[in-house]
Amino acid sequence: MNMQRSVAEYKAEIAGRLDAFARSLPRQIDAPAISRVKLPGSAMWYRETMIWRFTELAQDALEKLDGKRFASAMVLTRAAVETAAGLWYLHTKILKAIKADDLGDLGEMLRRLNLGYKNPAALADNLPEAVSVLTFVDHVDKDIDGYKKAYAALSEYSHPNYEGAACLYSHPHADTGLVDFGSNIRASDSHEIICALNLSVAAMMFNHSYAAVAHLMPQLVALCEKGAAPTQN
16 A cells, blocks of 8 residues: 555545446346346345445545545545445455355355344344454455554544544643644644545455456356256246
């Protein structure tokens, strides 16, 4: 990661990617046209849902970053980072299945990605358990060294602890005991670069995974349809 780039350069790059995403947001998929079995359509369902989610979150994060509303920008950026990690997770799982020539638990995993819950009440009704975002992060960290560490640093801003509260909004004076308050009252540049860098990486990751899933789709369809009953006319 090149930390020497300016925040303005990161923002311009992010805005360009998001504009491209926004122009290509899908309105519908035809799952039966993708494959006569359900799994490939489920993979595309997740892929297209994620581009809608990522684009909205990242656009709003960039808007808040431009306004130097750093708590909001960090929370939205973390959500965008998690979304990008989710699609990366799907991409690597599909690639693994293709290389192994074995679907394994890919179908159940997709059910959890598309329909999963964390609410215990939903789980009590036998709905699938969502895949944890920490599972996504751990998975990405195997491919991108330092990813988990960067996510942990970003997460500090997403909670009402020091980085997410006192550091952003207060300036204590040890010599007088006075505490001043305001938005980014310490005028630190570090919040801006941390947010911009994480959002930039998330946009690059998402762009890579979104294209990669589409590229692998013909091979996934072939694997899923191998041995499947022929379509009835």
